Amino acid sequence: MVVRVRVRNAETGATVDMELELENTVEEIIEGVSAYWEKDPGAYVIRRGRRLLRGQQKVQELDVQPNEELELIPDPEGGNR
Amino acid sequence: MGDLLRPGERDDDRYDRTRLIRWVDLERVQRARALVVGAGALGNEAVKDLVLFGFRHVDVLDMDTVVRSNLSRCVLFREGDQRSGRGKAELVAERAMELDPAAEVRGLHGRVQALGPDGLRAYDIVLGCLDNIAARLHLNANSYYASVPYVDGGTEGFRGRVQVVVPPTSPCLQCGMNRSHLKVMERRFSCTGQEAVYYRPNLPAEITTTSAIAAIQVREAVKVLSRRAPIEHVMHYDGLAGTCEVLSLEVDPGCPNHGAGRLSQS
Numbered sequence: 001m002v003v004r005v006r007v008r009n010a011e012t013g014a015t016v017d018m019e020l021e022l023e024n025t026v027e028e029i030i031e032g033v034s035a036y037w038e039k040d041p042g043a044y045v046i047r048r049g050r051r052l053l054r055g056q057q058k059v060q061e062l063d064v065q066p067n068e069e070l071e072l073i074p075d076p077e078g079g080n081r
Numbered sequence: 082m083g084d085l086l087r088p089g090e091r092d093d094d095r096y097d098r099t100r101l102i103r104w105v106d107l108e109r110v111q112r113a114r115a116l117v118v119g120a121g122a123l124g125n126e127a128v129k130d131l132v133l134f135g136f137r138h139v140d141v142l143d144m145d146t147v148v149r150s151n152l153s154r155c156v157l158f159r160e161g162d163q164r165s166g167r168g169k170a171e172l173v174a175e176r177a178m179e180l181d182p183a184a185e186v187r188g189l190h191g192r193v194q195a196l197g198p199d200g201l202r203a204y205d206i207v208l209g210c211l212d213n214i215a216a217r218l219h220l221n222a223n224s225y226y227a228s229v230p231y232v233d234g235g236t237e238g239f240r241g242r243v244q245v246v247v248p249p250t251s252p253c254l255q256c257g258m259n260r261s262h263l264k265v266m267e268r269r270f271s272c273t274g275q276e277a278v279y280y281r282p283n284l285p286a287e288i289t290t291t292s293a294i295a296a297i298q299v300r301e302a303v304k305v306l307s308r309r310a311p312i313e314h315v316m317h318y319d320g321l322a323g324t325c326e327v328l329s330l331e332v333d334p335g336c337p338n339h340g341a342g343r344l345s346q347s
Contacts, residue, residue, distance in 0.1 A: 010319070027260045034261070042237075043214065043262040052315060052330045055259025073317060075257075076237035077265065078284035079291065080121035080143075080212035081151065 003064050007033045007046075010073040022060040026053045033072050043075040095181075096135055106307040110135050113306050114203060117141045118193050118220055119210035120169035122154040122286055123234050126295030127208050129156055132177045132184045134303060139177070140204075142189040142196070143170040154288045193219055198227035206302045209233040210295065212284070214258070214266050221246065221254040225338045230305045234298045238285040239320035241294035245301045245311040252314055256333040290320045 001022055007029065008015045016036055018029065030044050046053045048070050053062065064070075091097045096107055115136050117127050120143035131139050147155075147162040147169055157176035158169075165172075174188035193216045201207060207224050209231060211217050217233060224231035224246070231246040233254055246253045297318075301311050314330040332339050 030259060030261055041265065041268060043258070043265050045257065045259065045261075047328055050326070050328055052257055052328045054256065054331060054333050055261075056333070056335065074237060074240055075262070076235040076240050076242050077214050077217070078212050078286055079123040079210055079234055079236045079241075079294070080119040081145075081283070081286070 003059060004066055005029075005064055006067060006069045008069055008071045009033070009037055010071050012037075015069075020059045020064070022058065024059045025055065026057050026062075027055040029070065030055070030072065043077055044072055045075050047071045047073060099135060104307055104309055105303060107135055109306050110303060111137045113205040114138045115140070115206050115208065115302065116201070116204040117208045117210055118196070118216075119143055119212070120173040120188070121145070121151060121210065121212065122288075122291045123210035123236065123295045123298070124169070125155040125157045125173060126292050127210050127234070127298055128173050128177045128186065129180065130296055130299040131208075131302070132180045132186065134299060137184050139174075139184065139186045140189055141170045141173050141177075141186065142191055142193065143168065143173075144190060144192050145169050147172065154286060154291050196220065196223060198223050201227040201229050204229055206305060207231045208298050208302060210298070211235075214262050217254055218258075222338055224248070225253050230302075232298045232301045232305070232311075234294045236284075236286060236290050236294050239287070239290050241290050241318040241320070242315060243294060243297045243301060243312070243318075244315045245305065245313075247305060247311065252330045252332045253336065253338045255338055256336045257315060257330045290318070293318060293320070 003020050004017055006015050006017050016033060026046050029046055099105060099107060115131055117124050120141050128139060128141055147158050149163045152158055157173050162172055168190045170188035170190055174186040177186040178184055201223055207229055209217055209220050221231060225248045228248045233244045235242045244254060304311050312327045316327045318325045
């Protein structure tokens with residue numbers, strides 16, 4: 001089974017549609033869209049509404065609805081220099 | 082005989098305005114022992130805010146000395162500090178005590194990796210003002226094991242994040258990390274066959290985001306100490322869009338700080 005979702009780039013507002021298998025993980029979504037948008041190397045997380053998704057969570061566990069929107073946001077690591 | 086009042090005496094009380102915020106447990110704040118790890122951009126702002134808020138016992142840990150490019154974001158450093166050879170932590174402590182001579186601020190020169198759970202148990206609250214994921218994970222795991230609340234801050238350009246971790250129930254930093262965080266760490270540590278090389282890139286940074294994130298870290302510390310519910314669990318700030326959102330996170334059952342064989346003592 002395949003689920004189509006829309007992922008929004010929080011930094012640019014751009015969106016891309018992704019077809020996901022139930023076995024796909026959140027980490028794979030992050031890697032897929034990061035490569036598509038040629039993102040700078042860095043840490044990213046995915047939010048779904050007001051929840052942050054864990055990297056190892058599978059699409060099946062998330063019960064993602066068709067055409068639901070997820071958002072890729074940078075996870076800032078600086079601050080001491 | 083009743084209390085004797087005289088005009089203007091409330092203005093003599095340094096904390097009069099803070100006392101008007103009923104939920105703030107100022108006595109507990111003043112008794113609390115706070116540790117700030119990192120005396121750079123976030124650390125400067127955090128220590129300044131802690132001392133002005135009324136914290137009386139603050140330790141600040143850092144292993145670096147000042148470079149001139151720090152001066153655009155560090156309120157407690159001065160032109161010339163970069164030539165003094167003095168440690169950031171020592172300078173922050175000295176200047177913070179000028180803000181309130183009643184505060185005891187100690188500068189500790191050292192690495193975060195030297196901090197273990199035994200050392201951390203001496204504190205009531207820990208603030209992470211760091212610039213890399215490995216150091217954050219170390220502080221996160223050891224604070225959790227020591228059952229000490231940990232407030233982490235991070236910035237990059239006009240973006241920032243704050244996460245509050247209160248053992249033994251809340252998710253920790255590691256619960257929210259994924260393979261992209263591990264890849265960042267791998268890039269920092271590369272094995273040459275002889276030794277590990279640590280690469281620290283310069284990340285974009287500016288004072289307005291630094292100030293906002295450090296202020297939120299200190300406010301969360303005050304909330305925890307005043308037994309008021311902190312944010313649950315991660316606040317993401319986008320300074321360009323002018324947005325600030327609190328996003329929830331679940332405990333990762335595979336996280337070593339929580340799951341079977343966990344390091345933490347709950």
